[in-house]
Amino acid sequence: MALMTGGEAVARSLAAHGTDVVFGIPGNHNLPIYEHLASNNIRHFLSRHEQGCGFAADGFARVSGRPGVALVTAGPAVLNTLAALSQSYADSIPVLMVSPGMPLRHPHGSTGHLHEVKDQQAAVDAVVAVSHRVSSVDEIGDAITQAFADMTAGRPRPVHVEIPIDVLDEVADTEVGLPLATSVVSAPVGQLKRAAVALAECSRPGIVVGGGARAASAEVLRLAEKLGAAVVTTTNGKGIIPEDHPLSLGAGAHLHTVAEWARSRDVLIAVGTDFGSSDLWNGGWTLDGTLVRIDIDPRQIGVNVRPDVSLVSDATTALRSLLDLLGASSHGDGGKRESASWVSRVHEEAALEGALWEHEMKAIAAVLDRDAIVAGDSAAACYYGLRANLPLHTPGAFLYPTGSGTLGYGLPAAIGAKVAMPERQVVAVMGDGGVMFTLPELAAAAAEGLALPLIVIDNGGYGQIRTNMGLRGYEPLGVDLPSPDFAAAGRALGCHGITIESPERLSEELAKAFVADRPTVLHVREGGSA
Ligand SMILES: Cc1ncc(C[n+]2csc(CCOP(=O)(O)OP(=O)(O)O)c2C)c(N)n1
Numbered sequence: 001m002a003l004m005t006g007g008e009a010v011a012r013s014l015a016a017h018g019t020d021v022v023f024g025i026p027g028n029h030n031l032p033i034y035e036h037l038a039s040n041n042i043r044h045f046l047s048r049h050e051q052g053c054g055f056a057a058d059g060f061a062r063v064s065g066r067p068g069v070a071l072v073t074a075g076p077a078v079l080n081t082l083a084a085l086s087q088s089y090a091d092s093i094p095v096l097m098v099s100p101g102m103p104l105r106h107p108h109g110s111t112g113h114l115h116e117v118k119d120q121q122a123a124v125d126a127v128v129a130v131s132h133r134v135s136s137v138d139e140i141g142d143a144i145t146q147a148f149a150d151m152t153a154g155r156p157r158p159v160h161v162e163i164p165i166d167v168l169d170e171v172a173d174t175e176v177g178l179p180l181a182t183s184v185v186s187a188p189v190g191q192l193k194r195a196a197v198a199l200a201e202c203s204r205p206g207i208v209v210g211g212g213a214r215a216a217s218a219e220v221l222r223l224a225e226k227l228g229a230a231v232v233t234t235t236n237g238k239g240i241i242p243e244d245h246p247l248s249l250g251a252g253a254h255l256h257t258v259a260e261w262a263r264s265r266d267v268l269i270a271v272g273t274d275f276g277s278s279d280l281w282n283g284g285w286t287l288d289g290t291l292v293r294i295d296i297d298p299r300q301i302g303v304n305v306r307p308d309v310s311l312v313s314d315a316t317t318a319l320r321s322l323l324d325l326l327g328a329s330s331h332g333d334g335g336k337r338e339s340a341s342w343v344s345r346v347h348e349e350a351a352l353e354g355a356l357w358e359h360e361m362k363a364i365a366a367v368l369d370r371d372a373i374v375a376g377d378s379a380a381a382c383y384y385g386l387r388a389n390l391p392l393h394t395p396g397a398f399l400y401p402t403g404s405g406t407l408g409y410g411l412p413a414a415i416g417a418k419v420a421m422p423e424r425q426v427v428a429v430m431g432d433g434g435v436m437f438t439l440p441e442l443a444a445a446a447a448e449g450l451a452l453p454l455i456v457i458d459n460g461g462y463g464q465i466r467t468n469m470g471l472r473g474y475e476p477l478g479v480d481l482p483s484p485d486f487a488a489a490g491r492a493l494g495c496h497g498i499t500i501e502s503p504e505r506l507s508e509e510l511a512k513a514f515v516a517d518r519p520t521v522l523h524v525r526e527g528g529s530a
Contacts, residue, residue: 001175006137006168007032010098010161013144013177015040019069021060021419022098023053027073029100029115032168034071045419045448048440050077052412054084055438057095059416062396063373063424065215067094067151068416074100074165075115078124083406086127088158090278090403091236092211094151097124101133101162121162129157137170141177153182155212155297185296187311187318195269195292195309196325202267204289205229205335208253210279211236211402212272212295212315214395219319220271221245226326228335229269230342232258234279235387237272238398242370243391247339249346251398252388253279257349261342265289272296272315275304278402294318350388356527357385359503360457364427365390367511372425375399375414378407379431380464381457381526386429408437411454415441418450425514432458432483439489445519446494452520453513454495455506456486459526490521497521 004012010033014022021043026034037044047053050072057068072081078099088095101120102113110116117123125131130150134143140163147159199205205227209220217240224231224247231241231248238251252258259282262268266289273295277284285305293307294315301310311318354361360381368374371394376382378401392398399417401409414428435456445452466479490497496513500506500522513520 001173003171003173004137005032005171006140006163008036009137009140009174009176010144010163010168011036011040011042013141014069014098015042016176016178017144017148018066021045022069022071023047023056023060023416024071025050025053025073025077027077027115029165030071030073030168033098046444047412048444049438050080051084051408052415052438052441052444054081054088054095054097055409055412056416056419058084058088058093059375059399059413060420061088061093061095061416062399062413063417064420065396067096067148070095070097072097072099073115074102074120075117077115078120079117082123082127083404085124085158085160087401087404087406087409089127089129091401092156093158094156095158096147096151097128097158097160099160099162100165100168102164103166104135104164106164124160124162128160131160131162133162133164134167135164137167137172138174141175143177145177145180149180149182154185155300184314184317185312186321187294187313191309191311192318192321192325195311196322198267198290198292198309199227199269199322200326200329202290203334204264204266204338206262206265206268207231208234208262208268208270208273209237209240210234210271210273213237213240214272216271216315216319217241217395219316219323222323223269223319226323228339230261230339232261234273235398235400235402238387239392240395242393244393246336246343249343250350250388250391252346252350254282255346255349255353255388256282257342257345259285261346263288267292270294270307271319274300276403278405354385354389357381357389357457360455360506360524361385361389363503363506364429364455364510366507367514369425370394371397372427373397373399373414373417373421375410375417375426375428377401377410377430377434378405379429379434379457381431382429407434411435411438412441414452414454415445415450418445418452426452427510427514428452428454430454430456431463432456432460432486433462433481435486440493442490442493442495442519442521449518451514451516451518453510453522454490454519455510455522455524457524457526458483458486463526486521486523490519495519495521498523500524
């Protein structure tokens with residue numbers, strides 16, 4: 001026990017859980033927490049809008065495997081984080097948002113208190129897994145401990161801890177929240193044996209992995225090689241096996257050839273994926289074989305596609321058990337030959353779909369390290385171009401707003417990733433529409449001297465929406481945006497800024513940007529030059 005304010009209890013409890021950086025913006029109400037960040041060795045990264053704090057915490061979590069923390073003030077600041085938290089919820093990313101709330105005895109309704117919201121906690125609770133409002137200094141440690149347990153045991157999802165502003169300043173004799181040991185969920189042996197028998201007896205196995213398999217890449221690869229099974233990943237699973245591996249079908253789960261491949265499997269094993277339409281947007285898959293599904297969340301395991309064998313389990317644990325049960329048996333060679341023909345057909349379809357961005361993809365690929373991290377946005381260049389055409393080789397290497405499709409994600413998520421992994425290449429790729437949602441975050445990255453390239457692929461507006469209006473026979477409305485000079489905008493915000501006229505130049509400038517003293521905006525006109 002020790003005497004401390006609520007603000008100090010928050011900072012000390014975060015530090016006790018390994019938090020060494022928070023993405024935040026200070027305001028009058030959260031100052032009692034700010035007072036204790038430095039003394040607890042917590043670095044403060046100053047974002048330029050609270051949505052940027054949320055996205056950066058998300059990017060940090062995706063590449064580090066540790067929860068990202070956003071620290072904002074009450075009211076409008078909290079509301080500004082909601083689209084980002086909702087994105088993290090959709091993609092099962094562990095993000096903790098810590099915020100003040102109205103005083104303990106604040107009545108609902110309108111009293112004119114600074115940053116008052118009718119019901120702040122209910123607003124946040126609508127988009128996160130759990131929002132907890134503490135009512136005393138004593139509760140703070142436990143609330144932070146519980147928040148980390150929620151994010152790290154079971155399905156990771158965003159959580160919120162709200163501390164009333166009077167509690168932040170109150171002094172009490174209390175304890176710091178310490179981490180809880182959380183156990184790993186594993187499937188019953190009987191179910192594992194059923195799955196192993198199906199795999200041992202099949203002749204055309206296949207594997208699909210989603211974000212829930214990020215920590216199990218070694219096991220996924222071992223199983224694929226043992227079975228000779230090709231592996232397709234969802235967008236969030238991109239890179240779980242190296243995409244130049246002969247058994248990798250890449251991340252184009254929506255492609256027609258992939259749906260055909262999936263249908264022709266006599267056993268398909270799905271790990272940590274929801275079969276969501278934001279991945280399978282061409283109408284989903286029809287499966288004729290046996291579906292073995294591994295998911296840590298019992299509420300998820302039957303969603304969209306009903307499994308024949310369901311393994312509610314942590315992915316690594318279930319895959320290790322299956323590998324043990326399969327023992328030395330292997331029917332890899334025939335499978336590898338069959339898989340090879342699918343791999344080339346899938347690559348052909350992906351290349352056709354991404355043809356418009358072919359030169360940019362090649363120019364980017366030419367200068368990427370094997371462990372490079374790419375943050376995309378809800379832009380056609382990302383979902384048609386780089387998702388299935390830019391090979392990435394490590395789990396969590398592709399940051400993308402899959403489920404919620406929130407524009408503006410790419411840049412702040414890349415910032416969070418670069419803060420987590422300063423030694424790795426990180427690049428953001430965004431459309432000219434989406435980049436305007438979070439462009440000010442460039443100033444935050446510049447202030448920290450991050451060597452972060454931002455490639456803006458400019459088609460003069462909301463390209464995909466323009467296309468969809470055309471398909472419906474509408475006159476274009478609200479989709480044509482006069483292109484700003486993005487290179488100049490970058491320079492005005494403290495970055496380097498370059499207008500790119502050719503793919504060769506993109507490779508050259510990107511290579512320089514990866515080692516520059518600050519971020520670099522690379523403005524590319526869709527199809528080649530600006
Ligand atoms: C926050 C948010 N608002 C609106 C949309 C709807 N939307 C989806 S794609 C798109 C156009 C994006 O334009 P751009 O980033 O330039 O990419 P492009 O479609 O041109 O490739 C819009 C407005 C969205 N996904 N997210």
